[in-house]
Amino acid sequence: MPTNPLRNRVGLILLVVTLLVCAIFARLGLWQLNRAAEKSTMMEQANSAAATAVSTQLDNIDLQRDTYRRFRLDGQYEQGRQFLLDNRIHDGRAGFEVLAMFRLDGDDGYVLVNRGWIAGGATRSEKPAVALAEARASVSTLLTQPSTGFALGPALQEGDSEWPRLLQFVDYNAITSASGLPLKFSAVFVAEANQPGALEYNFQPVANGPEKHYAYAFQWFAMLLALVVIYVYLVFVKRNDTR
Numbered sequence: 001m002p003t004n005p006l007r008n009r010v011g012l013i014l015l016v017v018t019l020l021v022c023a024i025f026a027r028l029g030l031w032q033l034n035r036a037a038e039k040s041t042m043m044e045q046a047n048s049a050a051a052t053a054v055s056t057q058l059d060n061i062d063l064q065r066d067t068y069r070r071f072r073l074d075g076q077y078e079q080g081r082q083f084l085l086d087n088r089i090h091d092g093r094a095g096f097e098v099l100a101m102f103r104l105d106g107d108d109g110y111v112l113v114n115r116g117w118i119a120g121g122a123t124r125s126e127k128p129a130v131a132l133a134e135a136r137a138s139v140s141t142l143l144t145q146p147s148t149g150f151a152l153g154p155a156l157q158e159g160d161s162e163w164p165r166l167l168q169f170v171d172y173n174a175i176t177s178a179s180g181l182p183l184k185f186s187a188v189f190v191a192e193a194n195q196p197g198a199l200e201y202n203f204q205p206v207a208n209g210p211e212k213h214y215a216y217a218f219q220w221f222a223m224l225l226a227l228v229v230i231y232v233y234l235v236f237v238k239r240n241d242t243r
Contacts, residue, residue, distance in 0.1 A: 011235065018231045022224050029220035036213035042068075046142075046205035054140050058104065063187055066143050068205060073111060073139045073189060075104040077197055079132050081179045082164040088117060090202040095119040098130055098199055099167065099188065101181050102139070109184030112175065113141065115191050116199030130164055137196035141189035142203065146170050 046068040054070045061071075078101040085097040098115040121128045148169045155171035156178055165178055172186045193201040 014231070014235070018227060022227055025220050025224035025227065029217045029224065032213045032217035032220065036210035036217065039210040039213060042205050043210075058184075061143070061185065063143075063145060063185065067145055067187075069143050070192075071141055071143055071189065073102055073104065073113065073137075073141055075102055075107075076136045077102055077113070077132075077134065078110065078179075078181065079135060080163050081181065082115075082130060083167040083175065083178075084118075084127060084130070084164050085114075085167045085170065087168075088202070090117045090200065093119055096128065097202070098164070099170075099175075100197070101179055102137075102189070103181075104184070107184065108182070110179075110181045111184055111189050112170075112172075112187070113139065113189050113191055113197070114144075114203070115197050117202040118199050127162075127164065127166065131199075134196050139189075139195045139197065140192045141195070142192065144188050144190050144203070144205075145186075146188055 048068075052070060054072045056072050056074070058071060058073075081101040083099040085099055088095055088097045096118055098118055100113050100115055101110045102113045103110050118128055118130060120126075148171070153168065155168050155174040157166050157168075160166055167175070170188060172183055176183050190203045191198040191201075
């Protein structure tokens with residue numbers, strides 16, 4: 001019996017589509033496994049750094065090596081130059097993390113200090129009142145490099161010139177431009193609990209542990225397996241049944 005060209009073309013298209021979708025599912029599954037490994041590394045690094053002594057040596061900081069290490073900052077908070085990092089959930093409540101410019105003793109540069117969490121105002125558009133920190137302080141901190149996440153639009157709202165400024169994500173260039181103060185590091189120093197100027201402590205090295213990514217990876221690989229089973233059934237089992 002002669003081969004049906006149309007049937008061959010449909011079979012080829014089905015094969016190509018199946019292989020393409022399988023490749024996408026495999027790529028997504030592997031990406032989730034990589035994210036799980038990254039989260040595990042971050043948690044191990046944070047736990048290890050928490051047990052180290054507080055360092056005062058800021059001149060030799062390596063941002064990759066020293067992430068989550070503890071550093072003591074000696075200097076003063078820049079009163080009135082604070083940012084409200086938006087959409088920060090703590091204990092099921094919406095609020096902000098307060099980021100303040102901090103000038104180091106004997107240095108013309110500034111560092112960005114996360115003072116902690118504060119609840120939002122009565123309405124979405126109302127900024128909460130932020131108590132000023134002590135002008136001079138010696139603060140024990142953790143060196144962090146927060147992710148921008150899914151950044152949509154500018155970090156700072158245009159037309160908003162009233163301090164504290166509302167910040168959608170950490171953008172060091174935007175923070176430097178708005179404050180008019182030079183940042184020494186592209187990093188955020190998180191004030192530890194009960195430190196001078198500290199608010200409610202809510203820092204976590206990762207928002208979600210590696211378990212979530214393992215679950216997502218399992219879902220993608222399960223979908224890949226299901227697609228292969230469906231393809232084999234349609235092309236080989238069902239076709240043989242119709243002959």
